[in-house]
Amino acid sequence: MTSKQRVVVIGGGLAGLRLAARLNGAAAVTVLGEESHVPYNRVLLAEVLAGRYAPEVAALPAVGPVLRRGVRAVRVDRADRTVHCDDGEALPYDCLVLATGSNAVLPPLRGLFEPEGRDLPEGVHAFRTMDDCLALSAAVGPGVRAVVIGGGLLGVSAARALAARGAQVVLAQQGERLMERQLDADAAALLHAHLTALGVEIHTECRVRGVTTSPPAPLPGALPPATAPRRNRRVTGVELADGYRMAADIVVLACGVRPRTGLAQAAGLEIRTGIVVDDHLRTSDPRIHAIGDCAEHAGQVYGLAGPALEQADALAATLTGRPTAYTGTRALTRLTLPGADGSLDLAAFGETTPRPGDDVVRLADATRRTYRKVVVRGDRLVGGVLLGELSTVGALARTWEGGETPHDLFHLLTDDGGH
Numbered sequence: 114m115t116s117k118q119r120v121v122v123i124g125g126g127l128a129g130l131r132l133a134a135r136l137n138g139a140a141a142v143t144v145l146g147e148e149s150h151v152p153y154n155r156v157l158l159a160e161v162l163a164g165r166y167a168p169e170v171a172a173l174p175a176v177g178p179v180l181r182r183g184v185r186a187v188r189v190d191r192a193d194r195t196v197h198c199d200d201g202e203a204l205p206y207d208c209l210v211l212a213t214g215s216n217a218v219l220p221p222l223r224g225l226f227e228p229e230g231r232d233l234p235e236g237v238h239a240f241r242t243m244d245d246c247l248a249l250s251a252a253v254g255p256g257v258r259a260v261v262i263g264g265g266l267l268g269v270s271a272a273r274a275l276a277a278r279g280a281q282v283v284l285a286q287q288g289e290r291l292m293e294r295q296l297d298a299d300a301a302a303l304l305h306a307h308l309t310a311l312g313v314e315i316h317t318e319c320r321v322r323g324v325t326t327s328p329p330a331p332l333p334g335a336l337p338p339a340t341a342p343r344r345n346r347r348v349t350g351v352e353l354a355d356g357y358r359m360a361a362d363i364v365v366l367a368c369g370v371r372p373r374t375g376l377a378q379a380a381g382l383e384i385r386t387g388i389v390v391d392d393h394l395r396t397s398d399p400r401i402h403a404i405g406d407c408a409e410h411a412g413q414v415y416g417l418a419g420p421a422l423e424q425a426d427a428l429a430a431t432l433t434g435r436p437t438a439y440t441g442t443r444a445l446t447r448l449t450l451p452g453a454d455g456s457l458d459l460a461a462f463g464e465t466t467p468r469p470g471d472d473v474v475r476l477a478d479a480t481r482r483t484y485r486k487v488v489v490r491g492d493r494l495v496g497g498v499l500l501g502e503l504s505t506v507g508a509l510a511r512t513w514e515g516g517e518t519p520h521d522l523f524h525l526l527t528d529d530g531g532h
């Protein structure tokens with residue numbers, strides 16, 4: 114009798130749990146997940162913060178006892194093929210999968226950390242984990258002054274959610290427009306108008322250079338310093354590059370994410386931006402794979418849910434005897450921003466800013482607040498952005514993903530092809 118292959122997965126997020134579900138009984142799987150919460154889908158955190166969903170709604174499908182919740186992997190011993198955990202356990206593996214996701218980028222702001230300190234001031238939060246979301250949720254309410262730093266997908270989602278909870282929200286975006294990576298200037302202007310109508314005050318080309326804090330509250334009674342519990346500073350506002358100071362009760366750091374590569378680096382695996390993997394999602398050690406936000410495939414670190422799931426599916430197929438090459442994902446970004454007078458849906462894919470010589474077809478309706486644009490290079494659809502009216506997104510995405518030649522672009526933009 115041959116015993117089952119021992120697969121250890123580090124990371125109980127979207128990618129790690131999808132892989133465990135797909136392997137379902139075909140291997141002896143253990144998933145190590147450092148977070149103590151029931152595993153959840155981060156994509157839904159903004160809805161939890163907005164109060165539209167209870168945290169349970171964001172739960173990922175359960176994988177049963179293969180998941181060790183609240184256990185962190187602290188070291189990978191490649192020679193012994195063992196993972197060491199923070200609870201002292203050592204788990205041997207035949208195949209190791211790194212699905213460690215990413216960390217929020219903490220920008221170099223003056224006053225963010227004390228010299229030698231590692232704690233963010235009270236009231237300052239990243240927006241990456243359920244803990245971040247619950248802490249923000251507990252702190253927000255009508256009239257609370259919130260500053261969101263960063264105007265990408267995360268910052269826009271957080272600002273909208275905080276506004277829905279009645280906060281006075283200021284969004285500070287260093288770049289020229291919102292969601293610069295996905296949207297062109299016209300689409301960003303519509304998004305800007307939608308958020309403004311929700312009460313979000315947006316400042317573009319606005320660099321925050323520091324946070325201001327109040328000293329820790331004095332302790333009741335006079336305890337000797339060695340026995341006194343540590344008190345943290347509390348944020349009072351932010352300071353802009355021109356010296357202007359803005360008061361804030363909450364500051365949200367939405368300045369992007371960075372692949373979590375520490376374990377892999379310490380184990381001597383090849384790292385560039387993420388953990389480098391080949392078309393079989395193998396790292397520089399063929400017994401170790403990486404999937405999801407922590408992986409870098411063909412120079413790309415996606416940081417999106419769709420590629421994380423596709424990578425998990427491809428790896429599960431390979432590990433169950435159906436070698437499947439992963440050749441990359443054509444990732445589409447979608448976002449729905451509910452508002453008082455209707456939601457704003459947006460979708461963007463590929464290159465939304467044309468190069469010289471590209472053809473562009475654009476349909477804009479200012480009254481209905483819809484905007485559709487596609488960019489064509491030669492005979493190929495290379496990108497597009499849709500706002501307000503997404504019925505054609507399926508047909509467009511299929512044409513783009515399949516690298517097909519669009520025969521009637523106008524038709525493709527105005528008709529969903531019956532799908």
Ligand SMILES: Cc1cc2nc3c(=O)[nH]c(=O)nc-3n(C[C@H](O)[C@H](O)[C@H](O)COP(=O)(O)OP(=O)(O)OC[C@H]3O[C@@H](n4cnc5c(N)ncnc54)[C@H](O)[C@@H]3O)c2cc1C
Nearest residue numbers: 124126127128147155156185186213214405406416417418
């Ligand atoms: C607020 C928010 C909104 C988003 N919205 C969208 C969206 O609209 N569309 C989209 O496509 N994507 C979105 N994303 C990105 C998407 O959530 C990620 O791409 C996806 O979660 C990646 O899955 P993953 O499994 O690679 O990483 P994660 O989901 O981050 O899971 C990794 C897990 O590994 C754990 N871990 C790390 N190191 C260890 C260790 N040493 N030991 C044990 N456990 C460890 C972490 O704690 C974490 O739970 C959003 C992300 C956020 C935060």
